[in-house]
Amino acid sequence: MFRHILIPTDGSIEGARAVRIAVDLARVCGATVLAMHATVPFRGGRMAAAMAMAEVAYDFDLIAQAEHCVDAVRRLASEAGVVCETRIAYSGHPAQAIVETQRECGCDLIVMGRRSGPHMLGTSLGANVVRVLRESSVPVMICP
Structure with a gap:
């Protein structure tokens, strides 16, 4: 049925459940998986030395979090x-x-x-x- 399943992960509780379901589905289908994490680059100004240092620290934390996920x-x-590849994407828009x-x-x-909670655009999706x-x-399979 499915041969190559993309698993976007952010390390959240909601994401962990989706990961388990995706890996189980891949095992049953004989599919491979691609785990990815989309990070949002630092958006501070680049003029001041303090901002440059903050950007380096921020990027280092993002990379560590992405690798952990x-x-x-x-x-x-x-x-x-299950065979698993990984990818880290640097983008201002994770969905893109x-x-x-x-x-x-x-x-x-x-x-x-999916993210739950009252602040998700009036939906329970995000x-x-x-x-x-x-x-x-x-x-697209959405796991609650």
């Missing part, structure tokens, strides 16, 4: 006997990075967790999930 997926996939990664890598399914749903050319 995709490594968690890689470990879970390995335990399940997800859709672009899906297209570039030929993934035939995207599995995402802005990134809504945008991926609108722009994706492949099925």
Whole structure:
């Protein structure tokens, strides 16, 4: 059914559930998975030395967080006997990075967790999930 599943992950509780479901689905289908994390680059000014130092520290933290997120997926996939690739995307728009990664890598399914809470655009999905749903050319599985 599915051969290459994209798993965008942010390390959240909602994302962790989606990761487990995606890895289980990949195991059953004999699919590979691509774990990705989209990071938002530093948006501060580049004029002052203090801002430059803040940018370096911010980027270092982002890279560490991104690596932690995709490594968690890689470990879970390995335990399940599923082949897992990883990718870290640097983008001001995570949803755009997800859709672009899906297209570039030929993934035939995207599995995402949804954010819950009262501040999610009047929906229970979240802005990134809504945008991926609108722009994706492949099925998107949303895990509550």
